[in-house]
Amino acid sequence: MNIQKTYNLLLDLFGPQDWWPAETWFEVVIGAILTQQTRWESVERAISNMKSRGITTAEDVVGTPLEELEDVVRCTGFYKQKSRRLLATAKYFAENGYGALKRRSMGRLRRELLAINGIGPETADSILLYALDKPVFVIDAYTKRICECMGMERTDYNSLQKLFEGALPEDAELFKEYHALIVEYGKQYCNKKNCDGCVLKSC
DNA sequence: AGCCAGGACTGAG
DNA sequence: CTCAGTCATGGC
The missing domain is CATH 1.10.1670.10 (Helix-hairpin-Helix base-excision DNA repair enzymes (C-terminal))
Incomplete structure (x- = not known):
């Protein structure tokens, strides 16, 4: 080959x-988690749900009750896991800040992402590549x-x-x-x- | 009616 | 390290 x-x-x-079909970098992050073992059309619906509730940034997600997150991502399946994974990942981005993360080395970013429960190699690399423009x-x-x-x-x-x-x-x-x-x-x-x-x- | 979707985690061998 | 079981809704 x-x-x-x-x-x-x-x-x-x-x-x-x-690619990636998203309007903002954080939307890429959301999609990367929600699309795990799930068709993209379902993910779009969930993202649309979030937008209509005004949940668009990492800070918004952190400030949203888990129960509401479950409700919003239900249509993508595995909703209990995914709501928690989304929340944990949003915390990471909200606490560190996009600008600072973009300046961080790819190796360090990858390790930190993989340390979040629910982020495996593919999800981490999707975020690195499509949200942070890192060459992976x-x-x-x-x-x-x-x-x-x-x-x-x-x-x-x-x-x-x-x-x-x-x-x-x-x-x-x-x-x-x-x-x-x-x-x-x-x-x-x-x-x-x-x-x-x-x-x-x-x- | 089943099978499958842009995975990851856990536990066992 | 490989492998099955689990997570769950929605489309075809």
């Missing part, structure tokens, strides 16, 4: 995706599945991540676009229900 070539093919196939390559279920489909031996998260990062220039915008393209491709051509028409096999 040629990682560069695959990118060009996907970009050619779908065009620029302009996000690995998700589609990435793993596509790589396996193309005959790659299965590896753990960090190894697969290093593989992509090592094959590409360290460019946050490129990483954003590539991950978005992988998700789009995965949704259409490489998921549990459907894994044919694999145009990527030529890579």
Whole structure:
């Protein structure tokens, strides 16, 4: 599998995706947590619920009763966990401040995010890349599945991540676009229900 | 009617 | 480190 070539093919196939679909950096954070094992359409509904209640910033979330948060994110499933995860993450951002965090090193940020209960590698990296503009390559279920489909031996998260990062220039915008393209491709051509028409096999 | 969605945590082997 | 069970609502 040629990682560069695959990118060009996907970009050619779908065009620029302009991810992440959000209006503010904190909306990216919210979405990163709520989209865990959940379709994006449900996440949009939850974010819409939050907006209509005036909950838009990290400080807003911190000031919202847990019960109300549960109510608002219920439509994304796992609502008891997610409401708590959202609250814990909002506290982290409210206490530290966006500007200060942006200046912090990626390694430190990643460790701090992973220390929050409910934030695993993919959620942490999504936040790092799409909310904080740090050059990390996000690995998700589609990435793993596509790589396996193309005959790659299965590896753990960090190894697969290093593989992509090592094959590409360290460019946050490129990483954003590539991950978005992988998700789009995965949704259409490489998921549990459907894994044919694999145009990527030529890579 | 089931199966699945842009995961993470826990406990066991 | 790998693996199953768990969390839960909504779409097809």
